[in-house]
Amino acid sequence: MGEPLGVAVLGAGNMGADHVRRLDRVVSGARVAAVADPDIERARAAGAGIAGVRVHPDPEAALDAPGVAAVLIASPGPAHEAALLAAFARDLPVLCEKPMVPDSAGALRIVAAEARLGRRLAQIGFMRRYDAEYRRLKALLDGGSLGRPLMLHCVHRNVSSPPGFTSAQLINSSVSHEIDAARWLLGEELTAVTVRRPVSSGGAPEGLIDPQFVLFETERGALVDVEVFVNCGFGYQVRCEAVCEAGGARIGEEHTLVVTRADGARQEVAPDHLVRFADAYDREVQDWVDAVRAGRVTGPSAWDGYAAAVVAEAGVRALEGGGRVAVGLAPRPDLYATVSR
Template sequence: MSEAVGVAVLGAGHMGADHVRRIARAVGGARLVAVADPDVARAEAALDGLDVDSGARLYGDPLDAIAAPGVDAVLVASPERAHEEALLAACARGLPVLCEKPLAPDSTASLRVVEAEVRAGRRLIQVGFMRRYDTEYQRLKSLLDSGELGRPLMLHCRHRNVSSPPHFTTPMLISSSVSHEIDAARWLLGQELTAVTVAMPHPSANAPEGLGDPQLVLFETARGALVDVEIFVNSGFAYQVRCEAVCERGSAHIGAEHGLVTETSSGAQRALAQDYLARFADAYDREVRSWVEGVREGRTTGPSAWDGYLAALVAEAGVRAQREGVRVAVPEPAPRPALYA
């Protein structure tokens, strides 16, 4: 593809508006063609925030945006309940897609998306597990793959938010937040997650009524490693993502030193990120640039629809473990299509 990739962004909320800005300003080789949101005023506000005339058209229906003239690729940043319809429509038109996680609301819907992509005959979908594009995560991955520290035994993960949005529910701590750790653990270790246990202390006073926050999630892997995740979505002070790999001959950790440090006569102060868009800004930029480059070259890389399906299976087991207070084995997935070999 010699010309700039025409991108339709579906969803103009917090994440979608950031991607609108990114496509319009920060990603070479792409141009913003359409923005869709059921709240057209919100889509208009996302464009107004650019302070430039991008020429993008506004749509209330995402399917109209997918079918709009000049659209070569689709970036899905709408709520998860709208993902499946958009992904099926994009696959039917042969359009490459970058879809924010989760792939779909559940594993059954995710498998339908996988099947649609298989029918299309080639990989079209990349799932937005952006931690794979974070430089610290990439360095940790390279170290583990090198074997320098020996076999990984444990991953200790910490995932904290300042506060949760009003619609956030207890199952979403697993299905929405810990889903990032699910993919990161599979990728870092090169192992599948096979069982999950969830423990919950008495909820924090900062947690909204009825929300079981924080939680400790323990995953077992196919080759005997353990992954524990502290998920705390109403910490009240910062957005923090940290990971330590404990191996046979040493350990390595990332995330603790992230952020600007200011030193004055009053002492040293570290700026703490307040949300994921700040903490992973560079990762999002690299992710979208890589996706656009792939579209221009006619290839799709990064986390696949199959990765999204497997993450959904693990998350569902986690929600069941959370609800029932027992260890839950992750179900066997459907047969892996050759497309994802």
């Protein structure tokens, strides 16, 4: 069995606190060694009751806390580059929440830094790859019985957006999941983006372009469309339908309790990502812990994080400028497969 993996969690907000709980109570083979958040009360609240945990306002101090052998980054995206480089400098394996680094130049610096090390240290938190439904869809498409995929139709709805959420974030935060899922499901890069804006919802904050309709093209000529609507008001819904040459497959219908009474049937809808993807986050973190303890780093790579940043940036330009924007990726270091499986 060996020693449990001592993890420093950076950022103790919604995701960070949930990952602390998961590492402490759900995942086997790990322990929370340190929690860092500039809002020290959040760090303390997340670490409360965990034996031996150190809490720090400064992320680098948490990396240097006794027993830290790996890092989970759950701070806001703009803080990720510094945290990843600090982890690399200490030779610590990292699970980094999406977006790896929000801007493509910063994301490329991470790819270059890891390539210089000559081995992977980073796994990126695209948790849909660990969702049971997405995995079934991926296995079906890879099996080939449906023929070549021609189109993916995707839906990504949130009940409401957090304060300050911008029109660009619909693409570089929300749709970043579809960008990664499409690359992974189809096994190819996305090459161009177009964004259309339907009339904005009265339920969206003033000035937010919500919903949006995003259309991606792929290397082999497939099309991926995404309806993203982050103030839909009625539930957290993520769907994907693959249309192939010899059939189709759809995931993301609500698979929850259906209560029937004399006046009709009522089906529950997930309120947010923490509920809808709870199993996926558990599997993601367990796989990461198991791999790191076995001396490996697997899952979505820094290249996947970089590709998502470039595609999202092209998407934001398409949103702002109106036209079709081509995606230009830098040369891929040998360390990485085109799209990690």
